[in-house]
Amino acid sequence: MxxxxxxxxxxxxxxxxxxxxxxxxxxxxxxxxxxxxxxxxxxxxxxxxxxxxxxxxxxxxxxxxxxxxxxxxxxxxxxxxxxxxxxxxxxxxxxxxxxxxxxxxxxPLPVYPAQHAELGVRLFPCQTRLAEQPLLAGLKHLNRLEQVLARAEWQDSAYAEGLMRDSQGRVIEGVYSNLFLVRGKVLLTADLSRCGVAGVMRGALLEQAPLSGVVVEVRDLTLEDLQQADEVFVCNSVYGIWPVREFAALNWPAGPLTLKLQAVARTLLDT
Incomplete structure (x- = not known):
C-alpha cells in the first residue's frame, strides 16, 4: 500500500x-x-x-x-x-x-459482487443512532465512531449496507453511503443539516437528476416514507449506485429511475 x-x-x-x-x-x-x-x-x-x-x-x-x-x-x-x-x-x-x-x-479498488449493482442489496436495520451536531453536519470529519458501532451490528454477508437514523428516528443514510427514495416521479433524500455526511455522489446526483426532468426534494425522511417508496437506492463515490431490494419486511424492484441514475453515476465516476 x-x-x-x-x-x-x-x-x-x-x-x-x-x-x-x-x-x-x-x-x-x-x-x-x-x-x-x-x-x-x-x-x-x-x-x-x-x-x-x-x-x-x-x-x-x-x-x-x-x-x-x-x-x-x-x-x-x-x-x-x-x-x-x-x-x-x-x-x-x-x-x-x-x-x-x-x-x-x-x-486496491474493492471488489463487490455484481449482483449488488444488478439485483440490489439488503439493508440492515442499525440500532446505533446518529447524534445531531449542526456544526459538523455534512462534513466527512475523522470522528466515525457512530459508523464503527453501526457496522459492528451485523456480520451476515447477506447485508451489504446498514440503514442509520438520527436520535429522533428520522431516516438519514447508510453506514457508508447516502440514501435516495423514489416516489412516483419524485426523487427524495434526507436533509443533512443536523447530521450525516453530504456525499460527493449524492451531490452530483442532486445536480444531474433535474437535467433529466426529475423532481428532487431534500427533506426529513421517516420510516413511513420508506414504506411508501416505489424505489430505493444507496450511492457513494466508489461503487456508484446500488438498488436496495430489501429492508426489514419491505421490498422494492430495481426500478427505472434507479437504473437510469445508475448509468449517470457510472459516467460521473469516469470523469
Whole structure:
C-alpha cells in the first residue's frame, strides 16, 4: 500500500498528531481509475468547505497537486486523503502556527459482487443512532465512531449496507453511503443539516437528476416514507449506485429511475 505524508513516502505519523488524539481533521475517499482521481473537483470542494468550517489552514492547491501525482502512481485503486490540524501538545487547544498534515493512502479498488449493482442489496436495520451536531453536519470529519458501532451490528454477508437514523428516528443514510427514495416521479433524500455526511455522489446526483426532468426534494425522511417508496437506492463515490431490494419486511424492484441514475453515476465516476 502506497502512503505519503506531507508529500513524502512515509509509514508513520507523529504521536502528537491531533487527528490521532482527537479526530481533529477531515478525509476524502477517492476512486482512482487510469491514474486519475474520479470526481476530483467535488471532493476538493467538500474538503475546502470542511476546512473552512473547522478553521484548518491548508494550501488546497498543494493538496490537489499531490493528489494528482499520487493518483498517477497508484494507477487503479482508492486514494484516501486525510487532512489533520497537525501536531500539538496535550490538551484540546491547538498549538499556534501548527501545520496541517496531509496523509495519502492507496489501496486496491474493492471488489463487490455484481449482483449488488444488478439485483440490489439488503439493508440492515442499525440500532446505533446518529447524534445531531449542526456544526459538523455534512462534513466527512475523522470522528466515525457512530459508523464503527453501526457496522459492528451485523456480520451476515447477506447485508451489504446498514440503514442509520438520527436520535429522533428520522431516516438519514447508510453506514457508508447516502440514501435516495423514489416516489412516483419524485426523487427524495434526507436533509443533512443536523447530521450525516453530504456525499460527493449524492451531490452530483442532486445536480444531474433535474437535467433529466426529475423532481428532487431534500427533506426529513421517516420510516413511513420508506414504506411508501416505489424505489430505493444507496450511492457513494466508489461503487456508484446500488438498488436496495430489501429492508426489514419491505421490498422494492430495481426500478427505472434507479437504473437510469445508475448509468449517470457510472459516467460521473469516469470523469
Amino acid at each position: 502506497h502512503c505519503w505524508i506531507d508529500g513524502q513516502e512515509a509509514t508513520a505519523v507523529n504521536l502528537q498528531n491531533r487527528g490521532l488524539a482527537y479526530g481533529d481533521g477531515l478525509f476524502e475517499t477517492i476512486a482512482v481509475r487510469g491514474g486519475k482521481p474520479s470526481l476530483l473537483t467535488r471532493h476538493l470542494d467538500r474538503l475546502a468547505l470542511g476546512c473552512q468550517r473547522l478553521a484548518i489552514d491548508v494550501d488546497l492547491l498543494l493538496v490537489r497537486n499531490e493528489l494528482l501525482q499520487f493518483a498517477q502512481l497508484l494507477g487503479e485503486g482508492v486514494a484516501k486523503l486525510i487532512l489533520t490540524r497537525g501536531d500539538s501538545q496535550r490538551g484540546y487547544a491547538s498549538a499556534p502556527g501548527a501545520q496541517a498534515r496531509r496523509i495519502l493512502q492507496g489501496s
